[in-house]
Amino acid sequence: MASATRSLPILSLQAAEAAASASQQKAKELGIDVNIAIVDSTLHLLHFTRMPTAKLTSISIAINKAFTAAGHRLPTSHYNSPTFFPGGVGWGIQYSNGGRFCTLTGGVPILVEGEVVGAIGVSSGSAGEDVQVAEAGMRAVEGMVGRARGAKL
Structure with a gap:
C-alpha cells in the first residue's frame, strides 16, 4: 500500500x-560584497546575509x-538558454510563481545524499562571481555531510 505522507x-x-x-x-576573496539567501527544501527563507556594499536591489x-x-532542483544557470529567450518555448517562465521564478545565474541547489535539501542564491556580483560564491556555500554543506559520515565510520 502506498504511503499517504512523505518525509522531506x-x-x-x-x-x-x-x-x-x-x-x-x-x-x-573575490573582492565583492553580495547578498546571500538560503532557502530550505520547502522554499522558505532560512538564512540571509547582506554584505555591507551589496546592491540593495539585489536582495x-x-x-x-x-x-x-x-x-526546480536545478541551478538557475539552466535557464540561460535560447529555450527561455523571447520566442523560445520556455519564454515567460520568469513570470510564474508570482514573478519569483528567476532565470538569472547564481542560484544553486544544495543536495544531501542526492536529495535537494535547500538552495543558495547569490546576487550583486557578475554572473560568474555569483556562481562561484554560491558554489562555495554549497560545498561547505557537502563538507559537513562528508565529515559527519566520517565520524560515523
Whole structure:
C-alpha cells in the first residue's frame, strides 16, 4: 500500500549558517560584497546575509534565485538558454510563481545524499562571481555531510 505522507529532508539552520559563512569568505576573496539567501527544501527563507556594499536591489534577486534553484532542483544557470529567450518555448517562465521564478545565474541547489535539501542564491556580483560564491556555500554543506559520515565510520 502506498504511503499517504512523505518525509522531506530539510536543510538545517547550522548548515545554512556554514554555507553563508563559506560564501562570504569566497566573496571577500573575490573582492565583492553580495547578498546571500538560503532557502530550505520547502522554499522558505532560512538564512540571509547582506554584505555591507551589496546592491540593495539585489536582495530580492538573491532570494528568488534560491527559491528557483530549490523549487526546480536545478541551478538557475539552466535557464540561460535560447529555450527561455523571447520566442523560445520556455519564454515567460520568469513570470510564474508570482514573478519569483528567476532565470538569472547564481542560484544553486544544495543536495544531501542526492536529495535537494535547500538552495543558495547569490546576487550583486557578475554572473560568474555569483556562481562561484554560491558554489562555495554549497560545498561547505557537502563538507559537513562528508565529515559527519566520517565520524560515523
